[in-house]
Amino acid sequence: xxxxxxxxxxxxxxxxxxxxxxxxxxxxxxxxxxxxxxxxxxxxxxxxxxxxxxxxxxxxxxxxxxxxxxxxxxxxxxxxxxxxxxxxxxxxxxxxxxxxxxxxxxxxxxxxxxxxxxxxxxxxxxxxxxxxxxxxxxxxxxxxxxxxxxxxxxxxxxxxxxxxxxxxxxxxxxxxxxxxxxxxxxxxxxxxxxxxxxxxxxxxxxxxxxxxxxxxxxxxxxxxxxxxxxxxxxxxxxxxxxxxxxxxxxxxxxxxxxxxxxxxxxxxxxxxxxxx
Numbered sequence: 001x002x003x004x005x006x007x008x009x010x011x012x013x014x015x016x017x018x019x020x021x022x023x024x025x026x027x028x029x030x031x032x033x034x035x036x037x038x039x040x041x042x043x044x045x046x047x048x049x050x051x052x053x054x055x056x057x058x059x060x061x062x063x064x065x066x067x068x069x070x071x072x073x074x075x076x077x078x079x080x081x082x083x084x085x086x087x088x089x090x091x092x093x094x095x096x097x098x099x100x101x102x103x104x105x106x107x108x109x110x111x112x113x114x115x116x117x118x119x120x121x122x123x124x125x126x127x128x129x130x131x132x133x134x135x136x137x138x139x140x141x142x143x144x145x146x147x148x149x150x151x152x153x154x155x156x157x158x159x160x161x162x163x164x165x166x167x168x169x170x171x172x173x174x175x176x177x178x179x180x181x182x183x184x185x186x187x188x189x190x191x192x193x194x195x196x197x198x199x200x201x202x203x204x205x206x207x208x209x210x211x212x213x214x215x216x217x218x219x220x221x222x223x224x225x226x227x228x229x230x231x232x233x234x235x236x237x238x239x240x241x242x243x244x245x246x247x248x249x250x251x252x253x254x255x256x257x258x259x260x261x262x263x264x265x266x267x268x269x270x271x272x273x274x275x276x
Contacts, residue, residue, distance in 0.1 A: 078131065079133050079134075080105075080111055080117065080132045080133065080134055081105060083102075083105075083132060084102065085098045085099055085101075085102040086098070088101055088102065088121075091123060091127060091128070091131060092123060092127070093121060097121070101120075103161075103162075106162075107161060107162060107197065107200030107201065108201065108203050108204065109200070111134065112134065113134050114128040114129045114132065114134055117132070117134075145204070146203075146204050146205065146206050147204065147205060147206070148205075148206055148207065148208055149171075149175065149184065149187060149205045149206070149207060150181055150207050150208060150211040151208075151211070153172070154168040154172055155168075157171055157172070160201050160204060162194070162200070162201065163197065163198075167190075167193050167194070170191065170192060170193055171187060171190050174187075174229065175187075177227070177228065177229050178228070178229055178230075179212050179215070179271050180207075180211045180212040180213055181207050182207065182270045183207060184202050184205045184206065184207055185202065187202075187205065212270060212271060214270075214271055214272060215228060215271055215273060216273045216276035217239065217243070217249045217254075217273065218243060218248050218249055218274065219276060222236040222237050222239075222240045223236075225240070228268075228271060230264065230267045230268045231268060234259060235257075235259055235260055235264075238259055238260075239254075239257065242254075242256075242257055249274060250274055251269075251274055254272075254274075
């Protein structure tokens with residue numbers, strides 16, 4: 001009996017057989033690829049874990065340094081006024097917060113107690129008391145110099161915290177234009193300066209009476225009068241015209257000049273000499 005042929009559809013040529021084996025190889029490769037990629041991801045994860053471990057070691061080292069700072073402060077308190085910016089950072093404030101607090105203290109702000117500093121910063125009161133003292137340690141208080149702003153020069157001003165050379169020059173020029181300061185608050189009128197810095201320095205400034213240079217209003221020209229910061233050009237011309245009409249300006253009749261408001265006249269008067 002003859003065996004029946006399987007048919008032409010199962011018969012493969014040599015080229016078709018090679019193609020079939022190639023396709024089988026590709027299919028096998030595709031099946032193994034996910035497993036191989038998983039191995040690579042695992043290796044990357046191990047590397048990441050190693051980096052994290054190193055980072056943890058660095059953080060632990062930093063924490064040890066911070067703990068060391070705190071241990072030292074247990075035996076040696078610092079008077080709050082002389083604490084540095086890094087001291088406040090180590091107590092838990094951010095760099096910006098510590099800088100602002102440090103600058104505020106440098107400009108003369110006072111804290112009477114740990115509770116007050118805690119309210120200002122949000123730090124725990126017990127933590128503040130642990131590292132800072134507030135009484136009996138202000139040994140340098142008497143050494144703080146108060147300068148006469150009518151006699152000082154630019155170097156004296158630059159020595160104050162927050163004042164640079166440009167600000168010092170502006171203050172001196174304004175003072176000379178005025179003829180001197182009658183009160184320390186006038187320094188805040190200096191144009192193009194940081195008023196907040198100058199305001200914080202007022203306790204370190206003083207003026208001495210009798211140091212003002214006055215303008216002889218009955219002989220000064222309009223040009224001389226208007227050169228003063230408190231007298232406008234129009235006011236200077238009217239003052240000269242009024243003087244020519246009345247023969248002389250006096251403390252009483254100058255009040256009749258309507259373009260000079262009472263508050264403006266109050267600022268001018270310390271700089272006007274009616275007797276010359």
